[in-house]
Amino acid sequence: xxxxxxxxxxxxxxxxxxxxxxxxxxxxxxxxxxxxxxxxxxxxxxxxxxxxxxxxxxxxxxxxxxxxxxxxxxxxxxxxxxxxxxxxxxxxxxxxxxxxxxxxxxxxxxxxxxxxxxxxxxxxxxxxxxxxxxxxxxxxxxxxxxxxxxxxxxxxxxxxxxxxxxxxxxxxxxxxxxxxxxxxxxxxxxxxxxxxxxxxxxxxxxxxxxxxxxxxxxxxxxxxxxxxxxxxxxxxxxxxxxxxxxxxxxxxxxxxxxxxxxxxxxxxxxxxxxxxxxxxxxxxxxxxxxxxxxxxxxxxxxxxxxxxxxx
Amino acid sequence: xxxxxxxxxxxxxxxxxxxxxxxxxxxxxxxxxxxxxxxxxxxxxxxxxxxxxxxxxxxxxxxxxxxxxxxxxxxxxxxxxxxxxxxxxxxxxxxxxxxxxxxxxxxxxxxxxxxxxxxxxxxxxxxxxxxxxxxxxxxxxxxxxxxxxxxxxxxxxxxxxxxxxxxxxxxxxxxxxxxxxxxxxxxxxxxxxxxxxxxxxxxxxxxxxxxxxxxxxxxxxxxxxxxxxxxxxxxxxxxxxxxxxxxxxxxxxxxxxxxxxxxxxxxxxxxxxxxxxxxxxxxxxxxxxxxxxxxxxxxxxxxxxxxxxxx
Numbered sequence: 001x002x003x004x005x006x007x008x009x010x011x012x013x014x015x016x017x018x019x020x021x022x023x024x025x026x027x028x029x030x031x032x033x034x035x036x037x038x039x040x041x042x043x044x045x046x047x048x049x050x051x052x053x054x055x056x057x058x059x060x061x062x063x064x065x066x067x068x069x070x071x072x073x074x075x076x077x078x079x080x081x082x083x084x085x086x087x088x089x090x091x092x093x094x095x096x097x098x099x100x101x102x103x104x105x106x107x108x109x110x111x112x113x114x115x116x117x118x119x120x121x122x123x124x125x126x127x128x129x130x131x132x133x134x135x136x137x138x139x140x141x142x143x144x145x146x147x148x149x150x151x152x153x154x155x156x157x158x159x160x161x162x163x164x165x166x167x168x169x170x171x172x173x174x175x176x177x178x179x180x181x182x183x184x185x186x187x188x189x190x191x192x193x194x195x196x197x198x199x200x201x202x203x204x205x206x207x208x209x210x211x212x213x214x215x216x217x218x219x220x221x222x223x224x225x226x227x228x229x230x231x232x233x234x235x236x237x238x239x240x241x242x243x244x245x246x247x248x249x250x251x252x253x254x255x256x257x258x259x260x261x262x263x264x265x266x267x268x269x270x271x272x273x274x275x276x277x278x279x280x281x282x283x284x285x286x287x288x289x290x291x292x293x294x295x296x297x298x299x300x301x302x303x304x305x306x307x308x309x310x311x
Numbered sequence: 312x313x314x315x316x317x318x319x320x321x322x323x324x325x326x327x328x329x330x331x332x333x334x335x336x337x338x339x340x341x342x343x344x345x346x347x348x349x350x351x352x353x354x355x356x357x358x359x360x361x362x363x364x365x366x367x368x369x370x371x372x373x374x375x376x377x378x379x380x381x382x383x384x385x386x387x388x389x390x391x392x393x394x395x396x397x398x399x400x401x402x403x404x405x406x407x408x409x410x411x412x413x414x415x416x417x418x419x420x421x422x423x424x425x426x427x428x429x430x431x432x433x434x435x436x437x438x439x440x441x442x443x444x445x446x447x448x449x450x451x452x453x454x455x456x457x458x459x460x461x462x463x464x465x466x467x468x469x470x471x472x473x474x475x476x477x478x479x480x481x482x483x484x485x486x487x488x489x490x491x492x493x494x495x496x497x498x499x500x501x502x503x504x505x506x507x508x509x510x511x512x513x514x515x516x517x518x519x520x521x522x523x524x525x526x527x528x529x530x531x532x533x534x535x536x537x538x539x540x541x542x543x544x545x546x547x548x549x550x551x552x553x554x555x556x557x558x559x560x561x562x563x564x565x566x567x568x569x570x571x572x573x574x575x576x577x578x579x580x581x582x583x584x585x586x587x588x589x590x591x592x593x594x595x596x597x598x599x600x601x602x603x604x605x606x607x608x609x610x611x612x613x614x615x616x617x618x619x620x621x622x
Contacts, residue, residue, distance in 0.1 A: 155618055155619070155620050156619075156620075157618075157619055158619075160619050160620035161620045188618070189611065189615065189618075190618040190619075190620065190621075191580075192576075192577050192580025192581050193536075193539045193577070193580075193581060194580065194581045194582060195580070218611065219611055219614075219615045220573060220576055220611035220612050220615055220618070221535055221570060221573030221576070221577070221610065221611035221612070222535055222573070222576070222577050222580070222611075224532055224533055224535065224536040225504075225535040225536040225538070225539040225577060227536070228504045228536040228539065228540070229539070255611065255614065255615075259532060262531060262532030262533070265503075265531055265532070265533070266503050266504070266532070266533050266536060269502075269503025269504075269505065269506070269533070270503050270504060270505045271505060299532065300500070300529065300530055300531035300532035300533075300566065301531050301532070303530075303566065304500065304530045304531055304566075307466055307468075307499070307500075307501040307531070308466070308467075308468055308469075308471050308501075309466050309467075309471035309472045309501065310501075
């Protein structure tokens, strides 16, 4: 069995908690190391197994990720848990590989304009860097997975429309470069279910036995509708965050990620076995309430509880 | 052409503003008559044509609907606009018919338990009352449409699970009694897209050329996902409210209706022409902000704006 299918068994629905990275990336106030560990422990006890631990970014600019190695180690101390980290350059990749992170999130923008604005290089240069990441990983003989997320896959806040063909082409280039899997991201919450279904059907066809990631934001309320379309089109790895934590650097005023509690509720209602105890999961919100008291928390399940006839 | 198809042309997607009824039914503070008219005018200018004007309920218990006749008349003064009102008993039906309301919303619960708790009579007695409503309407020679909404169609806060067969049977009994159309309601926000699709496919089959209503709540975050499933299954009349206004008497802590701005955004993204200028529609929120300052307002479009590549 491939390492990818060890971490993401083919066909099994996986919802990943990305709040510890995407959820706090824009925040001035954030949980300290002990609070992060408590957050992870509470979600782990509820059944969550995949955690984005943080990012290997310059500590001077992103103090919230200064403890990323500690958080990765904590996640890896929990049986069956997977630690994921975002990397954006060669230095970060090498540090993350040295830290033995289970999976690295690499990013490529669907549009030239956004890639230039975000990574200050062309998409071609980013793809070249992905080749180098694969080489570094292979030379390190590590079991670290590489997952390249195509941001702005459903529309770009700079370039506007994004062609599905282009996203598929870029995803194919990443796979050709040797990453283990790829993902599509609605970075700025532009997508509706029709285009999510269309792109995911093509992704499912292209990826075959390889599970791929769908990273949605709930900026305009369509997060769960898009997730339903994606899962029906064969997507099996979803990113979400507790209480929908997370802003978006490219969409001021936007809410963040899909609310993990509500997403899991919907998937369970749709007949998928997520392995997560949602009532237990909701309890982890206390860590955000304590550590980020000014942050708006989202989510219907936390407010209304589970239905009488649920489960 | 039937009166039903005059108001709801077959195949055309219609989103109805129910905030003036469902949105303020549980509220202690609510817009006055002038504020309601301003709200309607702003939404009308944005392209909304179907408004639930209020309810013919005892004024002593529901002072927010004391001006329902005035609001109905105001809506009817706007070319092409339709005024809808909720009625729950014979007295209300007769008053609403006398007032010349365009459409009456009747309610029947999917479960015996909820019908007893809500209407203090059996479902059989409620269906008998629907027969009387049809007779009254026919005798009055009015053009008033009768639309019976089956509440708790996707699960009941008292009885738990609800059988799809039972909802279809009750909808069929309403049609047999002579109402113009019926609707299904997720009154307490229990539904997920799978069961919404399943029930709506059967409704679409049963109703044929008759458009039917889908009334969803966003209690647990699945409102838009459920609406996407419903429209794909052939549903064409949707209820929603500005800023998601509205609590639910049967689900404490629940948010209310689907956010009309976000719903219209999603439908437009799915390729449906709603005829509504969403940016203009958002401006109507000012009336709720002014008249219900303590009310939590929901909605992604109001917060983040429309995407750069929209429309």
